[in-house]
Amino acid sequence: MTSRRQFIAAGATGLALGAAARVARADAKGFPYAEFEQRIARKDFRGMTKDVLPTPSMVVDIDLFEKNVRTMAASAKASPILLRPHVKVHKSVDVAKRQVALGAIGVTTATIAESELMSNAGIKGVLWTKQPASMNNLLRAVALSKRDPTFMFVIDDPRVADQVEEAAGAAKVKCRVAVAVYAGLTRQGIANGKPALELAQRIHSSKNMALEGFMAYSGGASHTKGFAARRKKSADDLSGVQETVALAKKAGLPVGIVSGGSTGTYNMDHELGLTELECGSYVFMDSIYRRIGGKSDDTVYTDFENAMSVLVTVDSKHHAGQVTIDYGNKAMIQTTDQVKGMSWLQVDRQGAEYGILRWKDGGGELKVGDRLEIYCSNLDMSTNCYDRYYVAKGDQIVDVWPIMGRSGAAQR
Numbered sequence: 001m002t003s004r005r006q007f008i009a010a011g012a013t014g015l016a017l018g019a020a021a022r023v024a025r026a027d028a029k030g031f032p033y034a035e036f037e038q039r040i041a042r043k044d045f046r047g048m049t050k051d052v053l054p055t056p057s058m059v060v061d062i063d064l065f066e067k068n069v070r071t072m073a074a075s076a077k078a079s080p081i082l083l084r085p086h087v088k089v090h091k092s093v094d095v096a097k098r099q100v101a102l103g104a105i106g107v108t109t110a111t112i113a114e115s116e117l118m119s120n121a122g123i124k125g126v127l128w129t130k131q132p133a134s135m136n137n138l139l140r141a142v143a144l145s146k147r148d149p150t151f152m153f154v155i156d157d158p159r160v161a162d163q164v165e166e167a168a169g170a171a172k173v174k175c176r177v178a179v180a181v182y183a184g185l186t187r188q189g190i191a192n193g194k195p196a197l198e199l200a201q202r203i204h205s206s207k208n209m210a211l212e213g214f215m216a217y218s219g220g221a222s223h224t225k226g227f228a229a230r231r232k233k234s235a236d237d238l239s240g241v242q243e244t245v246a247l248a249k250k251a252g253l254p255v256g257i258v259s260g261g262s263t264g265t266y267n268m269d270h271e272l273g274l275t276e277l278e279c280g281s282y283v284f285m286d287s288i289y290r291r292i293g294g295k296s297d298d299t300v301y302t303d304f305e306n307a308m309s310v311l312v313t314v315d316s317k318h319h320a321g322q323v324t325i326d327y328g329n330k331a332m333i334q335t336t337d338q339v340k341g342m343s344w345l346q347v348d349r350q351g352a353e354y355g356i357l358r359w360k361d362g363g364g365e366l367k368v369g370d371r372l373e374i375y376c377s378n379l380d381m382s383t384n385c386y387d388r389y390y391v392a393k394g395d396q397i398v399d400v401w402p403i404m405g406r407s408g409a410a411q412r
């Protein structure tokens, strides 16, 4: 990582170009701002560099992103374990299609709306990891099962199983269902052992549901710091799941899948009874994940690259040791965010549309109009606030990928 001293010695070029220089560059190219949206619509990215983008906006480094997707695909193949990546972190059909192109057997989703989005885009093998507890979700899950026979969802409650059975019968469809079992996270999952076995038997013996297997997400393990501690936590969390799977097999139940895992545990869960991984964050990575430590370095997790950042502009500078940026609460600023290449800057909140960058000493190199890139703290939360990824190769924008964000997450 570049130190502040090295950065200043290098002339503060690159991302932190002075405002005047940047404006001159944009003008020289004569970028037609009035045509910005039309150009995106026809995928004409001539002259569209990071300099001309509105801020705050999300920028994906295509080379690093592709490297991450390839790294995970290669690791899964070598383990071996199947990969059904979670899309809640990116909410993008374009990203999902690239994951599938490199061998993913489908995608995992958090909401029925995400499931519909992915399935309607032609992605097969969508696994929705929340049970349809409301009538809205129930009827949509049944309808999606009818439209897309590869769609699956989970159940962790016998009453929901009965409701699905009835709704599926009325719709004349057989729903594909996995039992969600407890794996150390108290948010969902029926107790392992007898309760899980009985639910699996109820589903298997039903008329309108097909038992696919089990889903066991060990969320506590994913961010456990240090490789050895994380492996122990994942093993502890999955031990009850392994017992349930053994019981189910002994009872003659089909156990097609045992799904779970995360970016933090991707290289250990194949030894702990999972048949497929639901990792999500590895595509872009966030600043919190960087701190969990990896196999070779217990302080920084370097298995995957930071491939996505929020591009921001310095808006104002009038006080010692700080500048104001146009990245605020509405854009999901967090004090745990990190400025790319400038680790001495501390990110702080200021208001709905404003954030602050602080430094202890010096820092005079930042000027009004400067652009910086910030690694967000939690991908799920941040991508939910933006409409699109600007995809960059170096400084040049080469594509724009829509995000199912503001306009469609919780409300749909």
Ligand SMILES: Cc1ncc(COP(=O)(O)O)c(C=O)c1O
Residues within 6 Å of the ligand: 086, 089, 108, 129, 217, 219, 222, 260, 261, 262, 263, 264, 278, 279, 280, 281, 282
């Ligand atoms: C059900 C489920 N599976 C898997 C994951 C793992 O995602 P990540 O790789 O981003 O930690 C999550 C993340 O919250 C999840 O909710």
